[in-house]
Every structure is written in C-alpha cells, then in structure tokens.
Amino acid sequence: MPIAQAHATFKQESHMRTRFTVNGEAREVEHDTRTTLLDALRDQLGLTGTKKGCDHGQCGACTVLLNGKRVNSCLCLAAMHEGDEVTTIEGLGSPEALNALQKAFVAKDGYQCGFCTPGQIVSATAMLEELRAGDPSFASASLEGEMPLDDAEIAERMSGNLCRCSAYPLIREAIAMAAEVKS
Amino acid sequence: MRDFEYSRAETLSGAAGQIGEGASVVAGGTNLLDLMKIQVMSPARLVDISRIGELQGISDDGEGLRIGALATNSELAADGRIRSGWPLLSRAILAGASAQIRNKATTGGNLLQRTRCPYFYDTAMACNKRSPGEGCAAQEGVGRMLAIFGTSEHCLAAHPSDMAVALTALRAEVEIRSKEGETRRLPVTELYRLPGDRPDLETVLAPGEIITAVRLPAPMAETRQVYSKVRDRASYAFALVSVAAVVQMDGDRIGSASLAFGGVAPRPWTDPEVDQALVGAAPGDEAFGNAADVLVAQAQCHPDTEFKKPLLRRTLIAALREATGLAETATGASTARIPA
Numbered sequence: 001m002p003i004a005q006a007h008a009t010f011k012q013e014s015h016m017r018t019r020f021t022v023n024g025e026a027r028e029v030e031h032d033t034r035t036t037l038l039d040a041l042r043d044q045l046g047l048t049g050t051k052k053g054c055d056h057g058q059c060g061a062c063t064v065l066l067n068g069k070r071v072n073s074c075l076c077l078a079a080m081h082e083g084d085e086v087t088t089i090e091g092l093g094s095p096e097a098l099n100a101l102q103k104a105f106v107a108k109d110g111y112q113c114g115f116c117t118p119g120q121i122v123s124a125t126a127m128l129e130e131l132r133a134g135d136p137s138f139a140s141a142s143l144e145g146e147m148p149l150d151d152a153e154i155a156e157r158m159s160g161n162l163c164r165c166s167a168y169p170l171i172r173e174a175i176a177m178a179a180e181v182k183s
Numbered sequence: 184m185r186d187f188e189y190s191r192a193e194t195l196s197g198a199a200g201q202i203g204e205g206a207s208v209v210a211g212g213t214n215l216l217d218l219m220k221i222q223v224m225s226p227a228r229l230v231d232i233s234r235i236g237e238l239q240g241i242s243d244d245g246e247g248l249r250i251g252a253l254a255t256n257s258e259l260a261a262d263g264r265i266r267s268g269w270p271l272l273s274r275a276i277l278a279g280a281s282a283q284i285r286n287k288a289t290t291g292g293n294l295l296q297r298t299r300c301p302y303f304y305d306t307a308m309a310c311n312k313r314s315p316g317e318g319c320a321a322q323e324g325v326g327r328m329l330a331i332f333g334t335s336e337h338c339l340a341a342h343p344s345d346m347a348v349a350l351t352a353l354r355a356e357v358e359i360r361s362k363e364g365e366t367r368r369l370p371v372t373e374l375y376r377l378p379g380d381r382p383d384l385e386t387v388l389a390p391g392e393i394i395t396a397v398r399l400p401a402p403m404a405e406t407r408q409v410y411s412k413v414r415d416r417a418s419y420a421f422a423l424v425s426v427a428a429v430v431q432m433d434g435d436r437i438g439s440a441s442l443a444f445g446g447v448a449p450r451p452w453t454d455p456e457v458d459q460a461l462v463g464a465a466p467g468d469e470a471f472g473n474a475a476d477v478l479v480a481q482a483q484c485h486p487d488t489e490f491k492k493p494l495l496r497r498t499l500i501a502a503l504r505e506a507t508g509l510a511e512t513a514t515g516a517s518t519a520r521i522p523a
Contacts, residue, residue, distance in 0.1 A: 014187065014188060014189065016189065032186075033186070033188065033189040033229070034184045034186065034187070055220065056217050056220065057217060057283070060281065063283055066286075066287075070282060070283050070286060071286050071287050072213075072283045072284065072287075075212055075217060075284075076212065076216075076287070077189070077209075077212060077216065077229075079189050080191075080209070080212065080231050080233060123282070123283065126282070130282070133261070134261075135257070135260070136260070136261070136266065136273065136277060137277055138274075138277040138278050138418065143270055143273055143274070144266060144267070155417075155418070156417075156418050157282060159281055159418035159419040160281025160282050160283045160284065160419060161281075
C-alpha cells in the first residue's frame with residue numbers, strides 16, 4: 001500500500017499516458033514527456049519510499065528494479081517504460097513483514113539518517129542476484145567461476161549507492177548477514 | 184528540462200523516418216537525460232530506439248562477435264564469450280560507472296557519451312562544444328580531468344569512456360547505418376573527430392546515421408590483455424588516465440602490442456609509434472620506459488594536467504609488466520589469458 005497519496009500536478013505541455021506494473025500491480029500514469037520514472041512513482045503513485053537524492057544518477061537513492069535489474073529511476077523517462085515491471089522498496093517487504101535484507105539493516109544498524117536506505121536495500125537485492133548469477137565485478141580476482149562475497153566485493157558492487165552519513169561498514173555487514181541468511 | 188516531443192521507433196527504418204533536425208536518439212538515457220536536466224542538451228524531439236529488436240543481442244558471426252548497439256554494459260561485461268575471449272572489454276566496462284548505470288547504458292550510447300569537462304556542464308561558462316564560438320573556459324580554468332593529447336586552443340575536453348578504450352586496443356569496428364539504410368564500418372578510433380576549431384562536431388556520423396553494432400574481431404591466441412585505470416576514488420569515478428594493452432609474445436620477445444589510452448584525449452588515444460617501439464623488444468623496464476617516453480613526448484598539458492605525464496608513464500609501464508607476465512596484477516586483477 002502506498003504510504004502517502006500524492007497528486008502533484010505535472011506540467012502537461014506534452015501529455016502522455018503510460019502503463020506499467022509496479023510491485024505486481026498494473027498502474028497507469030498521466031504525465032508530461034519529461035516526467036521521470038522516479039517522479040511518477042513518488043508524485044503520482046504516492047510511492048515515496050524511493051528517494052530523490054541527486055536526481056543525476058550519482059547517489060543511488062532512487063534505485064528501483066526495472067524488469068529485475070537495478071537502475072537509477074531518476075535517469076528513466078516514464079514514457080520509455082510502457083509495459084515494464086518495476087519493483088520499489090514498498091514491493092520488497094512491509095513494516096509488518098520485513099524481508100531478510102530489511103531485517104539485517106535493522107539488526108546491524110546499517111543506517112543513520114535513513115534517507116539512502118531504501119536505495120541501498122533495493123540495490124543490494126539485485127546485487128545478491130548478480131552474485132548468484134556469477135557476474136564479475138571490478139574487484140573480482142578472476143572473471144570466471146564463483147564470485148566471493150567478501151567485504152571488497154560488497155563495497156565495489158554497492159559503489160552506486162552513496163551514504164552521506166557514511167554508515168558504509170554497517171551497510172556492508174548487513175548485506176553480508178542477509179546473504180548468509182539466504183544461502 | 185525543456186519540453187520535447189517523444190516518439191518510439193519499433194524498427195530501424197522507422198527510426199530513420201523520425202530522426203530529423205533537432206531530434207536526439209535515446210536508448211539507455213543515462214547521459215542524455217542528465218544533460219537535458221541541466222539544459223546542456225535540449226533536443227526538440229526524442230526518438231526512443233530502445234525497443235528495436237535489430238539492435239539487440241550479442242552474436243557470434245564466425246569472425247568474432249557482433250554486439251548490438253543496444254546491448255547494455257552489464258550484458259557485455261558478464262557475457263561468457265567476452266569474459267574468456269576479450270577479457271579486456273569486461274575489465275574496462277567493470278572499471279566504469281556503477282552497477283545501476285551499467286544496467287541501462289548501451290554500447291552505442293557509451294561510444295557517443297559526452298565529455299565530463301566541468302565547463303561543458305556549466306552553462307554559465309564559455310564552452311565551444313556546447314555553444315560553438317563562445318570560447319573555452321578550460322584553457323585558463325581549473326582542470327584535473329582535462330585531456331593532454333589531441334586538444335586544440337578551442338577545446339581541452341577528454342572522452343570519458345573506458346569501454347571505448349578497450350574496444351580500440353581490441354581493434355573493434357563500429358557498424359553504422361545511414362538514413363537510406365546503407366551500412367558502413369569504421370575502426371572505433373575513426374568514429375571520432377579531434378576538436379580542431381569545431382569541438383561541437385565530435386564524430387563523423389552524418390545526420391540521420393545511427394550506430395547499429397560494434398564488431399569485435401576474433402581474438403588472437405595467447406594474448407595477454409590488461410586494463411589499468413587510475414582514478415581519484417576506488418570506484419565509480421572517471422579515469423585520470425587508463426591504459427588498455429593487448430600483448431602477444433613471440434618466444435621471450437614481444438611479438439605485437441596494441442595499446443590505447445583513456446582519460447587523456449578527446450577520443451580513445453592511440454600512438455602507432457608506441458606500439459611499434461615494443462615489437463621485438465625484450466620485456467623489461469628499459470623497453471617499457473622507452474615506449475612510455477615516446478608516448479608522453481607528444482603530450483601538451485594545461486598546468487593542472489602536468490601530473491598526467493608521469494602518471495601515464497608509470498601506468499603504462501605497470502600495465503606492460505602485467506601484460507608480459509613480469510608482474511602479477513597490481514590492481515587486483517585486470518589480466519586474463521585467451522585460451523589458444
């Protein structure tokens with residue numbers, strides 16, 4: 001359920017209608033050509049868990065899963081995602097039923113102010129999938145074989161998510177903890 | 184962001200019909216949308232090519248790989264064939280951007296991405312690339328990231344891609360389709376124009392031409408490939424300098440070397456004299472130092488980029504040590520071997 005109902009008025013000089021699936025539900029948004037996926041999620045669908053940090057793809061606070069892959073929703077035009085499947089932090093767990101990563105962030109205190117946390121958790125969700133698929137990273141000693149989940153790998157693979165409180169060590173611990181729970 | 188019209192092309196010929204004056208092609212959008220938000224770019228129309236099937240996928244055509252222009256950076260870096268046969272390409276891509284960006288950024292878009300010169304980004308400063316004839320604020324400005332080769336009095340901007348540097352050392356070609364549907368192929372380096380007195384003209388693409396694919400030639404047996412990148416942060420930062428090296432040994436001598444350099448020029452930089460200086464040499468710091476001297480002698484530095492000369496020299500020597508097996512990887516591991 002959306003935690004807030006927002007109905008921001010977009011400029012509608014170039015009016016459009018786009019349908020996509022958000023957290024398993026079919027949604028339709030009316031928007032201007034310029035509207036980003038991030039703004040459509042927050043301002044029109046009321047899904048404010050996805051945060052608007054830098055709005056330039058540098059901080060990762062707006063990370064969502066797009067057809068299962070992590071992307072910066074601030075660098076996606078809503079118009080380009082007709083028919084796509086979007087998963088936001090609201091789709092991963094709820095206050096009543098936290099998922100393994102959310103529990104681990106709480107257990108390890110993997111945040112301070114919490115603003116980057118939804119992006120961190122959505123990003124880490126995809127990151128663990130990438131590891132399972134054997135995708136290498138810049139930190140990987142070999143491009144082949146199983147990829148280890150050590151601290152250096154987690155740091156490199158999460159470098160698209162900034163934390164201005166610099167809770168990085170605990171964020172990495174939380175991710176390592178959740179990965180162990182899952183495996 | 185300025186208002187624009189949006190249209191989606193389902194086919195290449197459909198796209199050709201939509202690309203006209205004032206239009207930009209959009210695929211991953213990671214660079215273009217960022218620039219549109221700050222109004223450095225304000226196209227009147229966006230033609231969305233991201234759904235065109237003909238531009239997707241990576242296929243083995245018997246002579247190497249054909250990489251569709253829409254293949255994402257992530258797809259490329261993780262592709263099993265690329266990891267084993269062209270590991271340099273995987274390494275270079277993984278050395279750039281973040282996982283989120285690599286999931287959206289496309290092969291064609293990576294080649295055509297714009298410079299990160301701070302004066303190009305700042306609409307209050309003079310920039311001949313953004314506004315031809317306005318001047319170049321970088322000349323008297325502050326600029327740690329500026330280029331040292333191939334620049335002009337009108338532009339000091341560096342091309343930011345890591346992927347393009349690897350593709351250049353691997354002698355890849357770009358496949359281009361004209362508005363009329365004709366296809367031509369160019370080596371990656373020939374895609375780019377040096378700034379001269381028209382820094383705004385960055386490539387040789389004619390109006391309406393689009394990049395459809397990149398072609399990787401079959402790998403040579405037993406080459407060692409290294410991508411060595413130096414940057415201000417450990418991750419998610421552009422190169423101060425980078426070196427892509429593909430080296431083939433002939434006994435205990437260097438048989439051939441194909442080098443390309445990033446972060447130092449308006450395009451992936453190459454210098455045939457540097458490659459040639461290594462052929463037939465016994466691997467060692469004397470030969471590597473000589474080659475590095477040949478390269479660095481051509482540099483023309485802004486006061487803020489003087490440091491790039493010794494940095495590039497040392498990075499090249501370190502990369503060549505790895506590429507000739509004299510040293511294990513210093514950077515973690517950017518060396519890999521092609522199976523014969």
